[in-house]
């Protein structure tokens with residue numbers, strides 16, 4: 178029997194770095210710099226530079242970075258934020274947390290990101306921001322979205338939680354909009370040993386207020402300028418992320434190699450494969466194929482001990498938690514079809530060519546058998 182191929186293999190990523198990571202964690206224990214501290218400051222500098230941005234602020238999660246991003250733009254109760262229904266729920270959480278309403282627009286069938294052609298129709302006098310997602314590691318179509326933002330004087334917030342280093346027309350994402358949020362959840366392309374996130378911006382004023390908001394609304398201890406949060410990045414996570422960031426470009430190349438191999442080996446199957454737009458350089462956080470018989474294919478892969486996953490099985494406008502928004506099935510047909518057909522195959526830097534070949538073989542068998 179062939180070896181199982183896990184959907185995600187975090188131990189394989191940690192193994193070669195283990196000594197180095199143990200050492201930086203030990204140093205943090207010696208210093209007791211547990212909340213923020215020098216390693217977080219250094220990581221913020223390094224991650225800002227990776228994003229070709231002026232500022233990055235470390236957070237305790239991507240969700241809290243996105244929440245603060247909307248607070249910086251003064252989005253609040255009664256406001257609307259235009260976003261996508263086909264994403265991880267945290268994109269919409271940020272909107273709900275500030276008391277605003279998510280207004281969904283459908284996605285583009287090729288890239289599964291917000292369809293710019295549908296955005297202007299969704300703008301109302303209450304619209305305060307547009308929040309697209311660079312989903313699966315593939316940038317959304319930023320230029321037409323930014324043109325709409327300029328025309329209507331609206332800020333753009335990038336949910337870049339899945340897209341560390343992804344490029345739009347040769348420039349890395351994260352500073353196309355006013356503010357962006359990244360996640361360092363362990364399964365992300367750059368993952369902490371725990372939770373983590375970052376807010377990235379070129380605005381000094383936003384960076385300063387973001388650092389205050391993440392630390393109880395204060396810049397001076399026990400003096401609180403506004404109601405804030407405990408959203409600080411932990412010292413240990415800053416130290417671990419500093420070690421891992423040095424490998425990120427090489428990991429991205431390895432992910433792109435896996436994706437290219439899948440493209441080649443699956444080209445003759447009936448699957449709809451991920452499409453990289455001409456203006457995009459995806460970092461392939463996920464490799465999502467599409468087919469109407471998705472559920473049967475998933476079962477077939479699992480029977481052959483190949484891990485797979487669904488991103489995402491139910492669009493946000495049909496989630497119970499957003500029932501009060503009043504959307505119904507049929508409102509966003511492209512997103513609903515993507516939710517029915519999507520299947521994420523294993524993809525990570527450590528995945529070998531022979532593992533990819535085996536996944537492709539098992540998929541061929543499904544369609545031949």
Ligand SMILES: *Cc1c(COP(=O)(O)O)cnc(C)c1O
Pocket residue numbers: 238239240241264265267268310336338339359360361362373374
């Ligand atoms: C992971 C993710 C988030 C949230 O990040 P956390 O660090 O898990 O809070 C937000 N948006 C998207 C698209 C994500 O994939």
